[in-house]
Amino acid sequence: MALVIGAVTVVYTNLLVRRLSEREQQQIDLYAKALRFVINSESDDTNIQFASTEIIEANKTIPVIWADAEGTVLDYRNLDVPARLNEAERERLLHREIDEMRSQHPPIVVELGAGLRNYIYYKDSVILSQLRTYPLVQLAVIASLAVVAYFAFSYSRRAEQNRVWVGLAKETAHQLGTPLSSLMAWQSYMKDSPRFEGEPVVEELAKDIRRLEIITERFSNIGSVPVLKDEDIYQVAERAVDYLKVRVSRKVVFKVESLLPPGATARVNVPLLEWVIENVCKNAVDAMDGRGSITLVLRHGGRNHKQIALDITDTGKGIPKSKFETVFLPGYTTKKRGWGLGLALAKRIIENYHKGRLYVRWSEVGKGTTFRVLLNA
Numbered sequence: 516m517a518l519v520i521g522a523v524t525v526v527y528t529n530l531l532v533r534r535l536s537e538r539e540q541q542q543i544d545l546y547a548k549a550l551r552f553v554i555n556s557e558s559d560d561t562n563i564q565f566a567s568t569e570i571i572e573a574n575k576t577i578p579v580i581w582a583d584a585e586g587t588v589l590d591y592r593n594l595d596v597p598a599r600l601n602e603a604e605r606e607r608l609l610h611r612e613i614d615e616m617r618s619q620h621p622p623i624v625v626e627l628g629a630g631l632r633n634y635i636y637y638k639d640s641v642i643l644s645q646l647r648t649y650p651l652v653q654l655a656v657i658a659s660l661a662v663v664a665y666f667a668f669s670y671s672r673r674a675e676q677n678r679v680w681v682g683l684a685k686e687t688a689h690q691l692g693t694p695l696s697s698l699m700a701w702q703s704y705m706k707d708s709p710r711f712e713g714e715p716v717v718e719e720l721a722k723d724i725r726r727l728e729i730i731t732e733r734f735s736n737i738g739s740v741p742v743l744k745d746e747d748i749y750q751v752a753e754r755a756v757d758y759l760k761v762r763v764s765r766k767v768v769f770k771v772e773s774l775l776p777p778g779a780t781a782r783v784n785v786p787l788l789e790w791v792i793e794n795v796c797k798n799a800v801d802a803m804d805g806r807g808s809i810t811l812v813l814r815h816g817g818r819n820h821k822q823i824a825l826d827i828t829d830t831g832k833g834i835p836k837s838k839f840e841t842v843f844l845p846g847y848t849t850k851k852r853g854w855g856l857g858l859a860l861a862k863r864i865i866e867n868y869h870k871g872r873l874y875v876r877w878s879e880v881g882k883g884t885t886f887r888v889l890l891n892a
């Protein structure tokens with residue numbers, strides 16, 4: 516819409532500029548004729564009076580300079596020459612004007628007879644030159660409007676997405692809470708009951724309850740402002756991997772290495788970071804068809820090498836370079852049963868909640884992939 520309005524006004528202003536310019540041309544021609552007439556007449560009759568006052572003086576808009584063949588200025592009109600200038604300064608200013616005028620229009624020659632000539636230099640009136648630049652001004656206004664609109668729009672879209680994520684997460688945590696507490700009550704009842712003594716079911720139930728608690732904690736953390744703490748990052752990674760290991764095929768070999776000094780910490784929210792590691796590793800497992808190795812390496816990286824980098828490398832099918840950004844879009848999946856939410860969520864957790872970064876650091880189709888998580892120390 517803005518572009519259409521812009522285009523229409525540009526075309527229209529151009530038309531106006533052309534009309535005004537034609538009119539100024541006619542006016543200046545008339546002015547030159549009148550001048551010629553006045554100069555060449557000897558008597559002082561009413562015609563000359565008329566030409567001089569009505570035509571020459573009537574030009575109140577077009578700047579003109581009347582000069583002889585040597586360039587001596589004989590007269591000028593409609594030019595802003597400050598009164599405080601001395602003779603030489605005024606001369607210089609007028610010659611600068613002459614140069615500018617010459618670049619706009621060729622001067623009008625006034626033949627005085629006997630080979631003598633005068634020149635009339637002129638340039639566009641202020642209104643005309645303002646009108647010439649007007650479309651540029653308008654385009655600048657439209658462009659800045661477009662930029663502002665773009666940012667406002669993407670900001671409001673992001674804000675809306677945030678509300679959806681946060682709202683849904685809060686609601687999920689809330690709804691899980693009730694059955695969870697009743698399950699816990701049942702579990703403690705079974706533990707104390709002689710009927711279930713020595714039964715492995717009680718222990719298994721406890722594990723599943725613990726798992727449900729973790730899930731609830733994750734959702735409640737993402738649904739509020741999560742608390743970040745300095746945590747031993749190697750331990751966090753190792754615990755997350757230990758948890759995953761037993762849940763995937765035994766043909767997937769996990770390794771956790773640290774190039775950081777022992778006990779190095781990063782500011783993280785453990786349940787959320789575990790969720791990220793889990794999502795990235797699950798994708799890795801999927802990408803390897805259940806056979807291969809997943810290596811987690813901790814090292815310094817990022818800004819001034821002051822951040823903590825967690826590189827998660829798999830030996831899977833890889834990601835083509837053109838999809839390095841796309842994989843993080845919500846809804847992007849290449850799996851039959853995928854939602855395309857794992858990486859979108861992981862990126863949110865790292866970038867919004869930890870002020871870190873998550874990106875594909877390296878990948879080659881058929882060889883494998885490295886995702887990098889950058890965290891603040």
Ligand SMILES: Nc1ncnc2c1ncn2[C@@H]1O[C@H](COP(=O)(O)OP(=O)(O)OP(=O)(O)O)[C@@H](O)[C@H]1O
Binds near residue numbers: 799829847848854857
């Ligand atoms: N390690 C990887 N190797 C190869 N491709 C990957 C890897 N990780 C992610 N991808 C690609 O990125 C896509 C998006 O991943 P994402 O985790 O966001 O969704 P998903 O795993 O398909 O579904 P969901 O995680 O919601 O169950 C995957 O479908 C896959 O094509």
Ligand SMILES: [Mg+2]
Binds near residue numbers: 797856857
């Ligand atoms: Mg996934």
